[in-house]
Ligand code: ADP
């Protein structure tokens with residue numbers, strides 16, 4: 106949409122009260138706008154970050170009661186009450202978010218449901234504060250410049266501003282690097298962590314943003330209605346509202362707006378069903394989930410795209426990187442060392458030093474007294490039969506597992522004991538034995554998550570603001586990501602959803618994403634598994650180029666031809682123990698190795 110469309114829509118929206126001269130319909134419009142704000146709030150936490158909350162009507166209720174009590178009992182102005190209500194809900198939101206750091210999916214749903222039940226009971230029983238079952242009455246309307254928004258068609262301008270502010274704010278999040286990280290967390294938390302994303306920080310902030318917005322919507326509802334009662338904020342309402350948002354279209358702006366409209370209209374339509382209303386909702390929900398997984402909003406946007414022959418675009422597409430995007434960066438120099446950027450200064454020659462590391466699972470020694478080194482510019486093979494402990498070794502080095510004994514250093518710094526997101530920021534990146542892409546993100550977005558991992562959360566939040574300096578940073582990251590994809594021959598896939606990337610390239614995308622963190626050491630867990638000969642040859646060139654760029658590579662691999670050709674040294678593991686170590690030639694002559702491993706594999 107261009108500016109004029111926005112302008113026309115804006116003027117149209119502002120003019121609505123001039124045409125609707127029924128208080129009843131004006132009240133419904135105001136209510137729909139406020140509920141849309143609540144839907145934007147739920148989108149942040151559930152739509153983007155994938156954290157289910159069955160307590161969002163409770164946050165709405167807390168916002169409503171906080172604002173109502175401050176205005177009625179303390180005579181506070183609406184605007185101050187609104188601000189405090191948002192802070193109160195955000196604080197409670199962060200407290201409720203804390204368990205979300207440990208709980209997932211079903212368990213988080215149960216925890217938030219429990220919260221919703223408690224809030225409902227408190228609102229009904231804490232009579233001194235809330236008025237109990239009488240509810241809270243005579244909540245005044247806001248004043249603007251001494252003028253009370255008493256009439257609903259005056260109040261409309263307030264609801265519209267609240268709605269637009271919520272729209273603007275969630276849109277900023279959804280387009281930002283922070284929002285992209287939230288979606289990465291939703292898709293694959295472990296992979297996000299392995300790229301340096303601070304999961305707890307991101308989630309808690311999402312809870313704070315989301316619940317503050319829910320609180321603002323609640324405050325708006327309190328002053329719109331003038332009367333609030335505990336029974337408007339039950340766990341049942343939360344579940345119903347979640348269902349409405351899913352029907353309307355989770356994670357989409359249009360979906361949030363439709364959720365507002367549906368919440369207001371559908372009960373009117375279903376009124377004739379009486380006690381069967383819930384059945385009506387359930388049937389519609391099941392039908393929508395079955396036929397329209399992206400909700401009504403998804404259907405509408407598909408139709409619009411088809412009618413106008415447009416390609417669906419992501420927020421990342423909108424980042425302008427200038428004409429040099431089109432130049433094939435470093436393409437001609439395929440094989441030249443310069444095609445990979447390395448984070449660490451080459452002069453310090455950082456090396457990974459694994460010292461007598463052991464890990465036992467119950468009685469099983471998965472890794473036992475493992476020692477090895479990977480220096481910069483070196484490809485070290487780590488081989489051994491299935492179950493020898495190779496993947497466990499990678500998990501121990503990257504902080505996914507804590508060693509039972511022993512230590513891991515990078516240069517002179519201890520990295521064992523650090524969380525995976527810290528380890529990768531120190532310069533040790535990894536890929537997984539089974540590729541763990543963010544399936545619903547594009548290839549480019551996958552790489553951008555890797556690129557942003559090295560930036561702290563505070564920096565990412567600052568970048569929510571649409572200042573030119575931050576835009577430029579985002580454009581630079583995008584340009585670097587595209588260059589990286591080009592150097593791995595993946596550029597033509599950049600706007601593909603990762604879910605659509607063919608198998609042979611999935612591993613390369615994962616390598617690109619790991620390289621985006623600018624590692625000093627790269628750990629690859631069976632990167633050639635499932636690749637055809639052509640792709641394996643390409644991988645070999647890439648591995649040599651990485652080493653030439655000064656990156657130290659630890660290669661866990663079963664494909665012996667690749668290991669023998671590409672490795673400077675090989676470490677052989679058997680039953681978690683160092684069986685042998687040396688150059689490919691030495692290792693392949695070693696009798697113990699032949700017996701334990703090579704002989705069997707053939
Ligand atoms: P490799 O990658 O060399 O095939 P792994 O490191 O995956 O081997 O596994 C080494 C041993 O540790 C295996 O016996 C495996 O069953 C066991 N193991 C790995 N991870 C776990 C875990 N999280 N809990 C219990 N046992 C594990």
Ligand code: MG
Pocket residue numbers: 495496497538
């Ligand atoms: Mg393994």
